[in-house]
Amino acid sequence: MPSGQRARAQAAAITPGGQAPEHERAPADRVRALFNGHRLSPGQRRIAQYLIDHLTEAAFLSITELAERVGVSQPSVTRFATALGFSGYPALRDMLQPIALSAVAGTPESSKEIRRNALQAAVDAEIANLENVRRLLADTDQVLDLGRELARSVPLTVLGLRISVSLAHYFAYAARRIHPDVRLITEGGSVAYDTLMQARAAGGTWVLAFAMPRHSKETLAAVQAARSAGLRVALITDLTLGPLVDEVDVALTAGTGSRLVFDSYAAPGILSAAVLQAMADADPERTQARLEGYEQVAEQHGFFL
Known part of the structure; x- marks a missing residue:
């Protein structure tokens, strides 16, 4: 399957348990879905969490800017993108930008609410x-x-x-x-x-x-x-x-x-x-x-x- 196509397929699929298609879910949940099923290192999880918490801004950052914001190296960002199945960071960013725009067009979630939901999602995963x-x-x-x-x-x-x-x-x-x-x-x-x-x-x-x-x-x-x-x-x-x-x-x-x-x-x-x-x-x-x-x-x- 071409690089990034698998992630796009995930975004269009019905989620387990008969939930709504990805495009009908909250933007932060759609971003989280990109990371599901991937074994990420602690450093890569920091990048993932930053993208969730600052979606509307982070989706338009260059690789240099994102690395500086998260406090990691540029190669770390590239390895993160490839770990998700993308050819590199630009392909991942192309996937994130429409989701970020939908968040801006709708009712944007506050960073505080996104973070709280992320913690709740962690508890749900443990359940x-x-x-x-x-x-x-x-x-x-x-x-x-x-x-x-x-x-x-x-x-x-x-x-x-x-x-x-x-x-x-x-x-x-x-x-x-x-x-x-x-x-x-x-x-x-x-x-x-x-x-x-x-x-x-x-x-x-x-x-x-x-x-x-x-x-x-x-x-x-x-x-x-x-x-x-x-x-x-x-x-x-x-x-x-x-x-x-x-x-x-x-x-x-x-x-x-x-x-x-x-x-x-x-x-x-x-x-x-x-x-x-x-x-x-x-x-x-x-x-x-x-x-x-x-x-x-x-x-x-x-x-x-």
């Missing part, structure tokens, strides 16, 4: 991701089976690098309340390799890895190292296909919110909590004893207000 997780959990067998396997692995290794560190920290922190030996890996390279080897030597059988956009080569290398050491690997990620999924024994997927400059992780978070629940249910006596023991220590030392 859709949560609905997908709900459908995934309709058949509980996979999660319950994984919970039993992770509960039996002593030690249990949790892996999360770069942006996935926060999810790995959350899971490991909670898992330590119900599991006797949880080892957390948040650095790649030889550090990850050493920890994986030690976990296997100590009797561990499973690694739970997190891989959220953008997927790092370090994560793939660590997963491969775990497999070569004889460990089985479960993966919580946003993709159903790819080199990481190909390397693991079990993959659970949950979409990330990509409407803002940085991804949000409501769906991976609830999926992680579901796996923790499955671990707790796999050995209820151990779970209860460890939770009661922790509460006694917390009360004794006054951990909480």
Whole structure:
């Protein structure tokens, strides 16, 4: 399909759920539709947000002016346009200008309202991701089976690098309340390799890895190292296909919110909590004893207000 034609086709198509054609929607929504379905970097999302927030002006800026306004380089603007399927920034601008003119001709939305709607759209996208997780959990067998396997692995290794560190920290922190030996890996390279080897030597059988956009080569290398050491690997990620999924024994997927400059992780978070629940249910006596023991220590030392 010629450059930019795909985006034009999107603008003319009926949106999912039987909504009105793109040309009947609000200008800001029509611009947002151009970005849907594309994995944009944080810098590219800044450009996208500027175009949404300042549509009537930004659609007529030169590439130099737009780069200066956003605070990025001119090549970054070009890469942004090509990431959307256009031949370059001029082709993207040609697509934006009629939408901007329609905004001027109609009742223009204020920047404040556009920004508020953009934030609401981000929440709506996360709700859709949560609905997908709900459908995934309709058949509980996979999660319950994984919970039993992770509960039996002593030690249990949790892996999360770069942006996935926060999810790995959350899971490991909670898992330590119900599991006797949880080892957390948040650095790649030889550090990850050493920890994986030690976990296997100590009797561990499973690694739970997190891989959220953008997927790092370090994560793939660590997963491969775990497999070569004889460990089985479960993966919580946003993709159903790819080199990481190909390397693991079990993959659970949950979409990330990509409407803002940085991804949000409501769906991976609830999926992680579901796996923790499955671990707790796999050995209820151990779970209860460890939770009661922790509460006694917390009360004794006054951990909480």
